[in-house]
Amino acid sequence: MKLTTTTTLALLASTVCGFYVPQVARSQLLPPNPPLHLTRRADEPASDEVWNRAKCYGGNFVKVFPMSDADAGQGYSPKRDSAQSRWKGDLKEDLKKWGWTENKLQKSVCEFDEFALGKGWVDAAKQLNIGTEGWKDIWCYRFSHGTVWDVAGEKKYKADDKDHPYTGAYGQFGVNAKDGVILAMDNLMPSSAIKKNKQRDPLPGEVPALQSLSDLLWGGWYRGSQPETSTNSDVKNLKYLISVSVTNAESLSIIQRALKAKDKTTVSYWPGDSFDLTTAEGQALLGSANGRRWGYLLTQRKNDIGIKKIDGVTVFRGKEHSNPIMIFYVK
Template sequence: MKITTTSIFALMASTACSFYAPQVVRSLLLPQDPPLHLARRDDEPASDDVWNKAKCIGGQFVKVFPMNDKDAGQEYLPKKDSVQSKWKGDLKDDLKKWGWTQNTLLKSVCEFDEFALGKGWVDAAKQLSIGTEGWKDIWCYRFSHGTLWDVAGEKTYNVQPDNKDYPYTGAYAQFGINDDDGAILAMDNLMPTSAIKKNKQRDPRDGEVPALQSLSELLWSGWYRGSQPDTSNNKNVKNVKYLISLSVTNSESLAIIQRALKPKNKATASLWPGDNFDMSTAEGKALLGSPNGKRFGYLLTQRKDDVGMKQIDSVTVFRGKDHSNPILIFYVK
């Protein structure tokens, strides 16, 4: 697999963290479940290896958040003069070029009320002053990289100016944007590398994965357009306050959440207000470095020219209702 200068985030803060540097490729931005034979039990917290890797990744994000773009680039391997993303603006043309389609969603799939997510979520949103009405406060975006029929039929799309054909992967991403209240709400996603593994039961081959492939870039596209894209773009892209992962299902993230809660003698996340972890703690860093956290770390790290010198200072883990999947809220300042 070809590794580009943007594909490896060097964890050089300590000898222990540098051990994980070769593993931190961009595909790890995405929630990825382990093979079925390695799947964790529901009552099993993260192993030392999973925990330490996540803690190191999160710790490195915490380190580079306050750095300027050039200094942050020195933490990559190989070192770079800039970590700013090459994908600019609303990405509409770039998404189309690389085989992505924006889907039209029914109103019923953009619900953030008590019925959908529970009273705990509604209480959290009220306390944080986050409006939750779909298509008014929150605009729902869904991007798909072909359908399962396209994958099964080995359908391709052509990329110019190289005149090269790429296969559709069946990847998708769905999320909500509330620019007035500063919230990005990640809902459901399967990115190209993971989609190929799932849909074709093998690792990607050279020339299969689109250049525009990370969730952080898709989130940026939605954030740039804002919550009223039919009438105007987001007029204040620097107004990022809350990065939210709704209904976490990724097995690795769930294991990290469970281990983070263990010192509090909790086996599962509590209802709102849940448990808050500062980024100075091992638990906070591990949650930021989890599959459901690091897409947000990359979003802020690689958009310094766009959103300003933002950093995440804490994260809350909670449930919206009993027996539901955990919710993560990362607080940006």
């Protein structure tokens, strides 16, 4: 990537760990995720490098949440009049243009019952008044950017009169518009997909312009949980942002270090362990790979959903030997 004066300034800003980088350049300019050896094993607390980076990200989100869109935009380098994402509405045409396909999912994929996630999850959903029936309360979306075979065969799609490669990325999540819930399930975004599928960093022009999970999440949230008959009638009704079955090694190590502050070594069943966003632990969880998606969503959608903040996060386990669930509370 050739760095101009403008992108150099953005790079300098981002290396401090801040997230105020223009959307189209973010994946290229943000400091890279630490090597896996720095995250340690998933059952060990995060290293200082991983922890401090996540805490810095989370702290920046906390600072920007109460700001107006215009003030948030001033944090970019170079400064912008707005922090708002360029992608609007249901994203259907934009997704199609940039090589994304909406996949039809089997009914079993959208199960959020005790068999799928455990009694702990069912208890949490009941206490928070979250409906959990798939394809009724919750509609499940999956967007894919080609397949691994498309990547292997170097298949292309055309956008803005140029050929672009598929990356093998995908994003899968559920939306419960009535109860104000988005549930992130299984995701691999374009830059990470290229690193995984091609064992190298992305080349210039290789990542689609529409590339962020936070934007995909917005597209699904805008469509709502009955997209075949209507759109979401109240996009401001956002209460719970949930990362289901966390498997990311970085996030798991941050969870372990956060639990250490409570003299714990394992994730508990519901009601689990809660962390305020004024604490280092809460900010690190928000700044983790499984938390940043939500921070970007609230930061870049102020003109759509209003000025909202995340003021707490709960980490818990739904059933024995299951991966942790993280619930971020929106106010």
